[in-house]
Amino acid sequence: MMRQVIRFMTRRSQQFIKQARGQSRLKAPFWGNNIQTTQGTSVLLEKHIKKRKKHMASWEKVLGGKGLEKMGNHGKAASPGKFAGLVLGALAVSIISFGYVSVTDAQTIRRTLKPADKRNPLPEIVSGYYFANAETRALQDDDFDNPGFLWIEAGEQLWKKKDGKAGKSCASCHKRAKDSMKGVATRYPVYYKPWGKMINLVQRINECRTKKMKAKRWKYESNEMLSLSAYVAHQSRGMPLNVAVDGPEKPFFEKGKAYYYTRRGQFNIACNQCHEGHYGNKLRADLLSQGHANGFPAYRLAWQKLGSLHRRFQVCSSLTRARVLPKGSDTYVNLELYIKWRGNGLPIEVPAVRR
Ligand code: HEC
Numbered sequence: 001m002m003r004q005v006i007r008f009m010t011r012r013s014q015q016f017i018k019q020a021r022g023q024s025r026l027k028a029p030f031w032g033n034n035i036q037t038t039q040g041t042s043v044l045l046e047k048h049i050k051k052r053k054k055h056m057a058s059w060e061k062v063l064g065g066k067g068l069e070k071m072g073n074h075g076k077a078a079s080p081g082k083f084a085g086l087v088l089g090a091l092a093v094s095i096i097s098f099g100y101v102s103v104t105d106a107q108t109i110r111r112t113l114k115p116a117d118k119r120n121p122l123p124e125i126v127s128g129y130y131f132a133n134a135e136t137r138a139l140q141d142d143d144f145d146n147p148g149f150l151w152i153e154a155g156e157q158l159w160k161k162k163d164g165k166a167g168k169s170c171a172s173c174h175k176r177a178k179d180s181m182k183g184v185a186t187r188y189p190v191y192y193k194p195w196g197k198m199i200n201l202v203q204r205i206n207e208c209r210t211k212k213m214k215a216k217r218w219k220y221e222s223n224e225m226l227s228l229s230a231y232v233a234h235q236s237r238g239m240p241l242n243v244a245v246d247g248p249e250k251p252f253f254e255k256g257k258a259y260y261y262t263r264r265g266q267f268n269i270a271c272n273q274c275h276e277g278h279y280g281n282k283l284r285a286d287l288l289s290q291g292h293a294n295g296f297p298a299y300r301l302a303w304q305k306l307g308s309l310h311r312r313f314q315v316c317s318s319l320t321r322a323r324v325l326p327k328g329s330d331t332y333v334n335l336e337l338y339i340k341w342r343g344n345g346l347p348i349e350v351p352a353v354r355r
């Protein structure tokens with residue numbers, strides 16, 4: 001019986017992969033109508049919407065009743081003992097009931113880091129990669145199959161493309177991204193004097209577009225911005241996140257932290273309750289990760305495209321039925337700073353692949 005469940009779920013996730021692969025074979029231009037009309041997309045979306053309706057109904061049960069009590073960790077880090085229990089529990093869950101995690105998957109050794117900063121509430125730091133199923137990880141591992149690379153390639157073109165009244169491209173000033181952009185994404189968001197507040201990579205790119213190129217700013221979630229910001233971040237792949245928080249960033253860091261630990265929404269639940277208190281546990285079809293940012297912009301199979309970190313924030317906010325804030329809002333940039341700090345030391349994985 002158990003085997004059948006595992007086999008069934010594996011087949012389901014293989015369907016996902018096939019759809020994603022089919023898409024990665026599309027020829028340029030890859031965004032726009034092409035993607036919308038692939039058979040995979042509509043089927044996947046329909047399934048997704050149906051699943052989501054069910055999902056929400058069961059959520060109310062989980063979070064409205066006793067489940068919430070159990071989930072309320074009130075911001076305290078899991079004690080080591082409890083943590084060991086969680087890991088064992090998670091392993092057991094993966095083997096017994098977590099359908100699409102195969103047995104070999106459960107034997108995967110998770111690479112964990114000890115946080116360098118003592119203030120980090122996490123007992124260990126684990127990339128979201130290790131919470132993804134084997135097929136999703138395989139997609140990420142293979143640069144040819146990884147559909148996120150379509151955006152990276154488009155980003156490379158945009159890097160060289162002249163735009164705006166100054167008649168310049170990024171390359172006109174920054175030359176080879178391989179050299180000039182290496183390591184940049186590990187430091188962002190940074191404090192930006194002209195604004196007197198934090199700026200993230202997306203906003204920094206728009207600064208260069210408007211101020212240096214005299215070109216139009218791109219929308220936050222436009223394909224152009226996703227591609228170019230992913231291309232820039234990709235130049236830091238494998239390098240550890242290393243955001244600073246103790247200089248002029250401090251007040252913004254504190255704001256981000258406060259947001260992270262504040263319960264909100266109809267379910268009255270905070271980020272930490274899922275990503276600090278319950279990582280490694282199964283939430284419906286997902287294995288909860290620590291909610292790190294090192295893979296973003298990431299290709300999400302459910303989106304069928306690359307998406308920004310702030311889009312992920314919006315999804316998580318709506319999971320709890322909290323108010324969704326605009327991408328690029330001060331609050332989300334501060335939150336970005338805070339969660340990147342939690343993940344300091346994690347290698348950048350852009351473009352990561354997630355379910
Ligand atoms: C006219 C020259 C010029 C052009 C064109 C230009 N930039 Fe810049 N960029 C700069 C300068 C100069 C800086 C250093 C910060 C400053 O003084 O504003 C900078 C800073 C940056 C940074 C921050 C680097 C860091 O270490 O913090 C990024 C990222 C960046 N640019 C990306 C881009 C991208 C992407 C494009 C193309 C869309 C682009 N720039 C176009 C001149 C340019």
Ligand code: HEC
Pocket residue numbers: 127128129131260269270271272273274275283286287288289290291292293295298312313316317319320335339354
């Ligand atoms: C109800 C539980 C829940 C809450 C509360 C929640 N999330 Fe999530 N989050 C998820 C699930 C489920 C996923 C997808 C699986 C995973 O990576 O955990 C996710 C994924 C993420 C990811 C992507 C991780 C990766 O490696 O792909 C980030 C970043 C994230 N969440 C941040 C947040 C932030 C910030 C908040 C608070 C505003 C928050 N989450 C609140 C459930 C939650």
